[in-house]
Amino acid sequence: MIVDANTVESGSRLAADVCIVGGGAAGISLALSLSGQGLTVLLLESGRTTPHEATQALYEGEVSDERLHSPPDKYRQRRMGGSTTIWGGRCMPLDPIDFETRSQVPHSGWPISFDDLLPFYPQANALAEAGRFSYDAEEALGPAAQPMIRGFDSPIVRTNGLERFSCPTDFGTRYARRLQVASDVKVLLGANCTAVRLEADGQDVRELEVATLAGKRFCVAPRATVLAAGGLETARLLLASRDVAPAGVGNEHDVVGRYYMCHVAGNVGTLVLNGRPNDVRHGYEVTPEGVYCRRRFAVAASEQRRHGLANAVARLHFPRITDPCHRNGVLSGLFLARGLISYEYGKRLNDGTRMTPGLYARHLFNVVADPIDTTAFLAHWVTRRTLAQRKFPSVILRNRTNRFSLEMHGEQAPRADSRITLVEKTDALGMPQLRVDWRYSSGDIESVGRTLDLIAQELERSGAGRLDYRRETLEEDLMRFGAYGGHHIGTARMGSDVRTSVVDSDCRVHSVRNLFVAGSAVFPTSGQANPTLTLVALSLRLGKHLSQRLELTS
Ligand SMILES: Cc1cc2nc3c(=O)[nH]c(=O)nc-3n(C[C@H](O)[C@H](O)[C@H](O)COP(=O)(O)OP(=O)(O)OC[C@H]3O[C@@H](n4cnc5c(N)ncnc54)[C@H](O)[C@@H]3O)c2cc1C
DSSP states (O other): OOEGGGGSSEEEEEEEEEEEEEOOOHHHHHHHHTTTSSSOOOEEEEOOOOOOOHHHHHGGGSSSSSTOOOOOTOOOOOSSGGGGGTOOOOOOOOOGHHHHHHHTTTTTSSSSOOOHHHHHGGHHHHHHTTOOSSSSSHHHTTOOOOBBBBOOOSSSSEEOOOEEOOOOOOOOHHHHHHHHHHHTTEEEOOOOEEEEEEOOTTEEEEEEEEEESSOOOOEEEEEEEESSTTHHHHHHHHOOSSSSSSOOOTTSSSSSOOBBOOOOEEEEEEEEEEOOGGOOSOOOEOOOOOOOEEEEEOHHHHHHHHOOOEEEEEEOOOOOTOOGGGGGGHHHHHHTGGGOOOOHHHGGOOOOOOOOHHHHHHHHHHHOOOOOHHHHHHHHIIIIIOOOSSOOOOOOOOOOOOEEEEEEEEOOOTTSSSEEEEEEETTTSSEEEEEEEOOHHHHHHHHHHHHHHHHHHHHHHHHEEEEEEGGGGGGHHHHOSSSTTTBOOOOBBBHHHHHHTOTTSSSBBBBEEEEOSSSGGSSSSSSOOHHHHHHHHHHHHHHHHHHHHHHHHH
């Protein structure tokens, strides 16, 4: 059942076996997995089914450096479905090496292994509508699969891994019907959890305070609570709940909000491949079940260990869009139209280059001089993206020259001083806003550099091509747009040591017996993968744990 929280009487105290705070990918996946298990589930979702300005404003806050991190009300979406209402849909699991304690990545090591999560990935793939859980090109595409680059076969730099693409599925819209008809799940829209109240001994959640923007106030007293409010908001809620635990819930050791990670990403260098353009698969392929997928360069785990590298991948990408020298009408058209594109998708189209009449004219010339490609692209975009149910994932251009840049997406090592804290300013419901101080390390840049060196070495060794990049400008290239926008990781990290982690291997807050966290906040490290598939898998694992645990204690 889905109802408006304003229908709840002010002052009432609602009961449920499990209360989930947040109806994004994490919260919805968890609610679906708990449905049918003999439990009652109450899901509190702040937003509605459509964007709502006053609700989105509850996400406002500060950043210490806007060049490095977007304001906290950008990227995050405070509505049913959360950020999956605008996500790109790129899916891939973490790699087994990501769970290991690695000397090259300080503070690394998960208390669970890849094998612990593996049973939940196929269902996560299904919920994300990303097809089979198969991320090897040959296995997913069949024996007729062509290599990414003909003539390039390296045991050090692998190209047989895939990323798959969701529709992209908006979890709020896609699963509304299932939640609506589930007799054991109640979703309250417009319900903002403003505090987690503990029993006097601090060991159990007594109740959750809930407020609506229309002025209703009530509380929920569940047997178990799961915070699934997103990687930043979950930490904000823990830090803001200070009546019994003065430093915030679960924050006895000052870990909540620390170790905040995104990904280190940017376009780097020039790669010139030998051979014919037809020998290179730089765009999307389609699996037999109709899912778009794409290859990338990835350093083998054994080589990451040997060379002391953090995890990173590189995708074949088009040249720098702001520079009209690329002479591509589609790229110039995109650059000229960037003002019409949302903040989240327009940001990486604008590298700070100042628009001058001369620059404008050169881009316009590219558009006019390239009518065939520009028209073909528009037709393709309308039919395969705008009107299609399963959308073509991103702009891919015909490449006649075999010249590319590399789009890097790399892990950043967790560091305690990369963190979110609270400020005095409050939102419309009286909750302190957050302040984001995202930091990266020189080691993160160094690791991407050495990954590029390995890729260059292997391309040259195999005779497949040549990669040139400037080490002196690598940091600038990777930090041009700051942290990768929508990935909010590590603020309530999982671990077995209470001094360096917030939740245990079951995602339970160490110091509170009935409080759990779902989402990328619990990842101790980020790996190279986009986080959503893994956070959904973790939610499903948590669902299994909770139904067993609550059955035992009923
Ligand atoms: C532009 C963009 C592109 C992206 N592309 C990809 C991609 O290609 N692949 C990928 O893996 N990931 C991608 N992501 C990231 C992905 O969207 C997130 O990882 C995922 O949506 C997080 O899900 P979540 O449920 O943990 O959190 P959220 O989506 O943030 O959901 C949290 C929910 O909690 C609600 N909420 C917040 N506070 C409260 C409160 N106090 N009380 C009640 N409810 C509350 C919010 O309204 C929201 O619905 C992208 C993100 C963006 C913004």
